Amino acid sequence: MKILLFFSFLIVRGFAITSDHLVKLEWESWKAHHHKNYTGMEEKFRYSIFIENKAKIAEHNARAYAGLETYFMKINRFGDQLSHEVSSTMKGLNLGKYLKGATFITPANVEVPAAMDWRNLGAVTPVKDQGSCGSCWAFSATGALEGHHFRKSGKLVSLSEQNLLDCSGKYGNEGCDGGLMDAVCNLFFIYK
Secondary structure, eight states: OHHHHHHHHHHHTTOOOOHHHHHHHHHHHHHHHTTOOOOHHHHHHHHHHHHHHHHHHHHHHHHHHTTSSSSOOOOOTTTTSOHHHHHHHHOOBOOTTTOSSOOOOOOSSOOOOSOOOGGGGTOSOOOOOOTTSBOHHHHHHHHHHHHHHHHHHSOOOOOOHHHHHHHOGGGTOOTTBOBOGGGGGGGSOOOO
16 A cells, blocks of 8 residues: 555656666665675676566466465565565475485275365465575475374474484485485384
8 A cells, every 4th residue: 555655656756657666676685684685787687587587477376366376475575585585595395315216106985185285274384484494494304294193183383494403414405505305214113
């Protein structure tokens, strides 16, 4: 609402607002919000990535409004990064040393619903943020255990990813440098 009033004020004052100007205003606001500061060529490079990411988001959301996608996207703190930059800092799953001869066997006589939103049942904790630590493996492990505990007890308990980062090195995990959620199972008891 404040933004609408601001732009209405600019129009009344006789300023010509172009779409480029609006995007630059959004860029400056986004940088301030996320404490980003660039100069020279880096500023131009990050700004162009920001514009590309905004376009990808708009295209995706148009498909979502048309019913062709099941979720909506919005710009976040990674808006000035290429996908490989996000991946290099956010993905810490190390499957290589763990998956030797693993096989998936489809369960027999099981009917799985087409969709299930566990948020509606209160079985999911609020969104957590791993920051720049490659600890997705720890978030995956705690998320699975939180859900399992909820299904068993009816109580949702938020578990500590930091505890796994600090304590599961002897099980093959490497803290913020990656790991595998399965390698923490020895730290927890299994609910029966």
